[in-house]
Amino acid sequence: MMLLRLNLRLRIFLLFAGVATACTGIVAASLYLGYFRAVEADKGAGFLFAGVLSGFGILAVAAGVxxxxxxxxxxxxxxxxxxxxxxxxxxxxxxxxxHQARYLGDLSPAIEAATGQLSKVSAEVEDVLAMKTANLMAERSLLAVLLTEIPVAIVLVSPAHRIMLYDGQAADVLGQVHVPRLNASIFEYFNETELRAACQELSEKRTEAIVKVRCARGNLTFELRLKRLSKASGYMILVEAAQARISPEAARPLIYDFDLSENEGEYEIETRPIEDLTFVVFDTETTGLTPHKDELVQIGAVRVVKGKIIEGEQLDMYINPGRSIPPASTRVHGITDDMVADAPDAAAAVCRFHEFVRDAVIVAHNAPFDMAFLHRHGKSLGLDWDHPILDTVLLSAVVFGGGEKHTLDALCERLGITVPEERRHTALGDAQVTAEALCRMLPILSSRGYRTFSEVIEQTRRHGRLLKDLN
Incomplete structure (x- = not known):
């Protein structure tokens, strides 16, 4: 206990004093043994023996230090x-x-004291922000309710033709084509040629136009009312409920991010800031652990835009594997044959997921395992999985060092994420937890100087062996 109380500088002095003493003792012992060897044989062999022995001894001391x-x-x-x-x-x-920092003297207690004071200040600021945020959320909820009462679907589109707001009714309209997604190109839902022509009609003098536009798949036609918001902020699309087949019972949140209207230049993904990217974080549950033999039974996914999980944009699909689910697998994820009896098959589920991840970076924890199932079905379905991929196992190694544990539970513990037991080992639950971990690591990566996608990928490649060990 007395040693633990010693000053850090004194500890370091004693360490190096011990090294010097050990090296001196090794050299002295080597010379002593070499002297007797020289008496028995010849002086040259004795001194050579002493030199080799002392050299190895000093190397051992250096390795120990x-x-x-x-x-x-x-x-x-x-x-x-x-x-x-x-x-x-x-x-x-x-x-x-x-305990881990017990040999660093007063460093750990000093950091605890400093961060404790900062935490107090942060807590006071957070209380004020929480009050303001609560007011904003209440106003947002009220706005969403009011918009739902208006029988018109509303979509705001940026100058780059990307969706930056849609209400619950618009989610129903867009959902008739495929999954509604913030920051998606509006041309994924409406015919590009016809919609661009309609946009051409909007000008300084004519700020509104009513046009009929087919959906991107060509099987539906919508009457759209386009309103120009301003020269810089894009345009609004309105669709009346009567001709859009909006379900009156549907209640979905108001989804928006007005930052998407700013700095929307077309940059290569390698040079884009990591926090500005769109991610789809996903997880799967399967019949077993062999991707070329086993089958999917569930896919869960959430979308992250500009470092935030987008509420309401998620997939949670049971999948009929076309075979019995082994009891050992059911014990892990809780999915039984009865639960997937009426679910779509893997081909339909993979196609839907492929639409959901369009133009996004795919993220998973131990991605090679989950992607192996998607690649196998992609070959038979003609789907290209050429999306950029990030693995949170490797991101964890970049942030916390390769020597730490990088299981999802260990990562969440280090990031202060509480994982409800009922959410673990469900595809959507694990996807949401992984997304939370991703959102917390993004600013840490930026603070370490890894600000662009290419810089992050370069760092993750240094830890690629971790995935080989896992798989």
């Missing part, structure tokens, strides 16, 4: 730095492990 520094200095510093970044860039109250 390195191991001590790595275990008691380097690793604790890495863990402290990672915990500080988590505290700085997320709302997680992650505690520092004082």
């Amino acid at each position: 390195w191991l001590l520094f790595d275990e008691n200095v380097a690793k604790p510093i890495e863990r402290i730095a990672a915990a500080l970044r988590v505290r700085a860039h997320t709302d997680a109250d992650v505690s520092l492990d004082a």
Whole structure:
């Protein structure tokens, strides 16, 4: 206990004093043994023996010192730095492990004291923000209710023709083509040629136009009312409920992100800031652990736009695997044969998921396993899975170091994410948890200097062996 109370500088002095003593002792012992060898044989052999023995002894001391520094200095510093970044860039109250940092003197207690004071200040600020946010959310809910009462579907489109707002009724309209998605191109839902021609009619003098436009699949026709918002902020699409077959019972949240109207230049994904990308985070449940033999039984996915999980944009699909689900697999994910009896087959589910991930970066925890099932079905369905892919196993290694555990549970614990037991080992539950982890790691990656997609990918490649070990 007395050693633990010693000053850090004194500890380091004693360590190097011990190294010097050990090296001196090794050289002295080597010379002593070499002297007796020289008496028995010849002087040259004796001194050579002494030199080799002392050299190996000093190397052993150096290796031992390195191991001590790595275990008691380097690793604790890495863990402290990672915990500080988590505290700085997320709302997680992650505690520092004082036991792991016990040889760093007063560093850990000093950091705890400083972060404690900052936490108090942050808590006061958060209370004010929480009050303001609650008011904004109440106003947003009221707006959503009012819009639902109006028998018109509303979609706001940016100058780059990307969806930046849609209400619950518009979700029904867009859903008749395929899954509504924030930041998706409006031309994925309406015929591009016809809609562009309608947009041409909007000008400084004519700010509104009523046109008939087919959907992107060509099987439906909608009468759209287009209104120009302003020269810089895009246009609005209105569809009357009567001719859009909107379900009056449908209640979906108001989905929007007005930041999408800004800085929408067409950049290659490699040069785009990581926090500006659109992600689809997904997970699967299967009949077993062999992708070329087993089958999907569930796909869950959520969308992340500009570092935020988009409420209401998710997939949760049971899949009929066309075979019995082994009891051992059911014990893991809880899915039985009866639960998937009336579900679509894997081909239909994979096609729907392919539409959902269009123009997005795919994210998963141990992505090679889940993607193996998609690639297998993609070959038979003619689907290209050429999307950029991020793996949260590798992102965890970049943020916290390759020597840590990188299971989903371990990652959530380090990021201060609480995982309800009922959500674990369900496809949507694990996808949501993985998305939360992604959103918390994005600002940490940026703070480490990995700001663009290419910079992040370059760092993840350094830890690629982790996925080989897992698979």
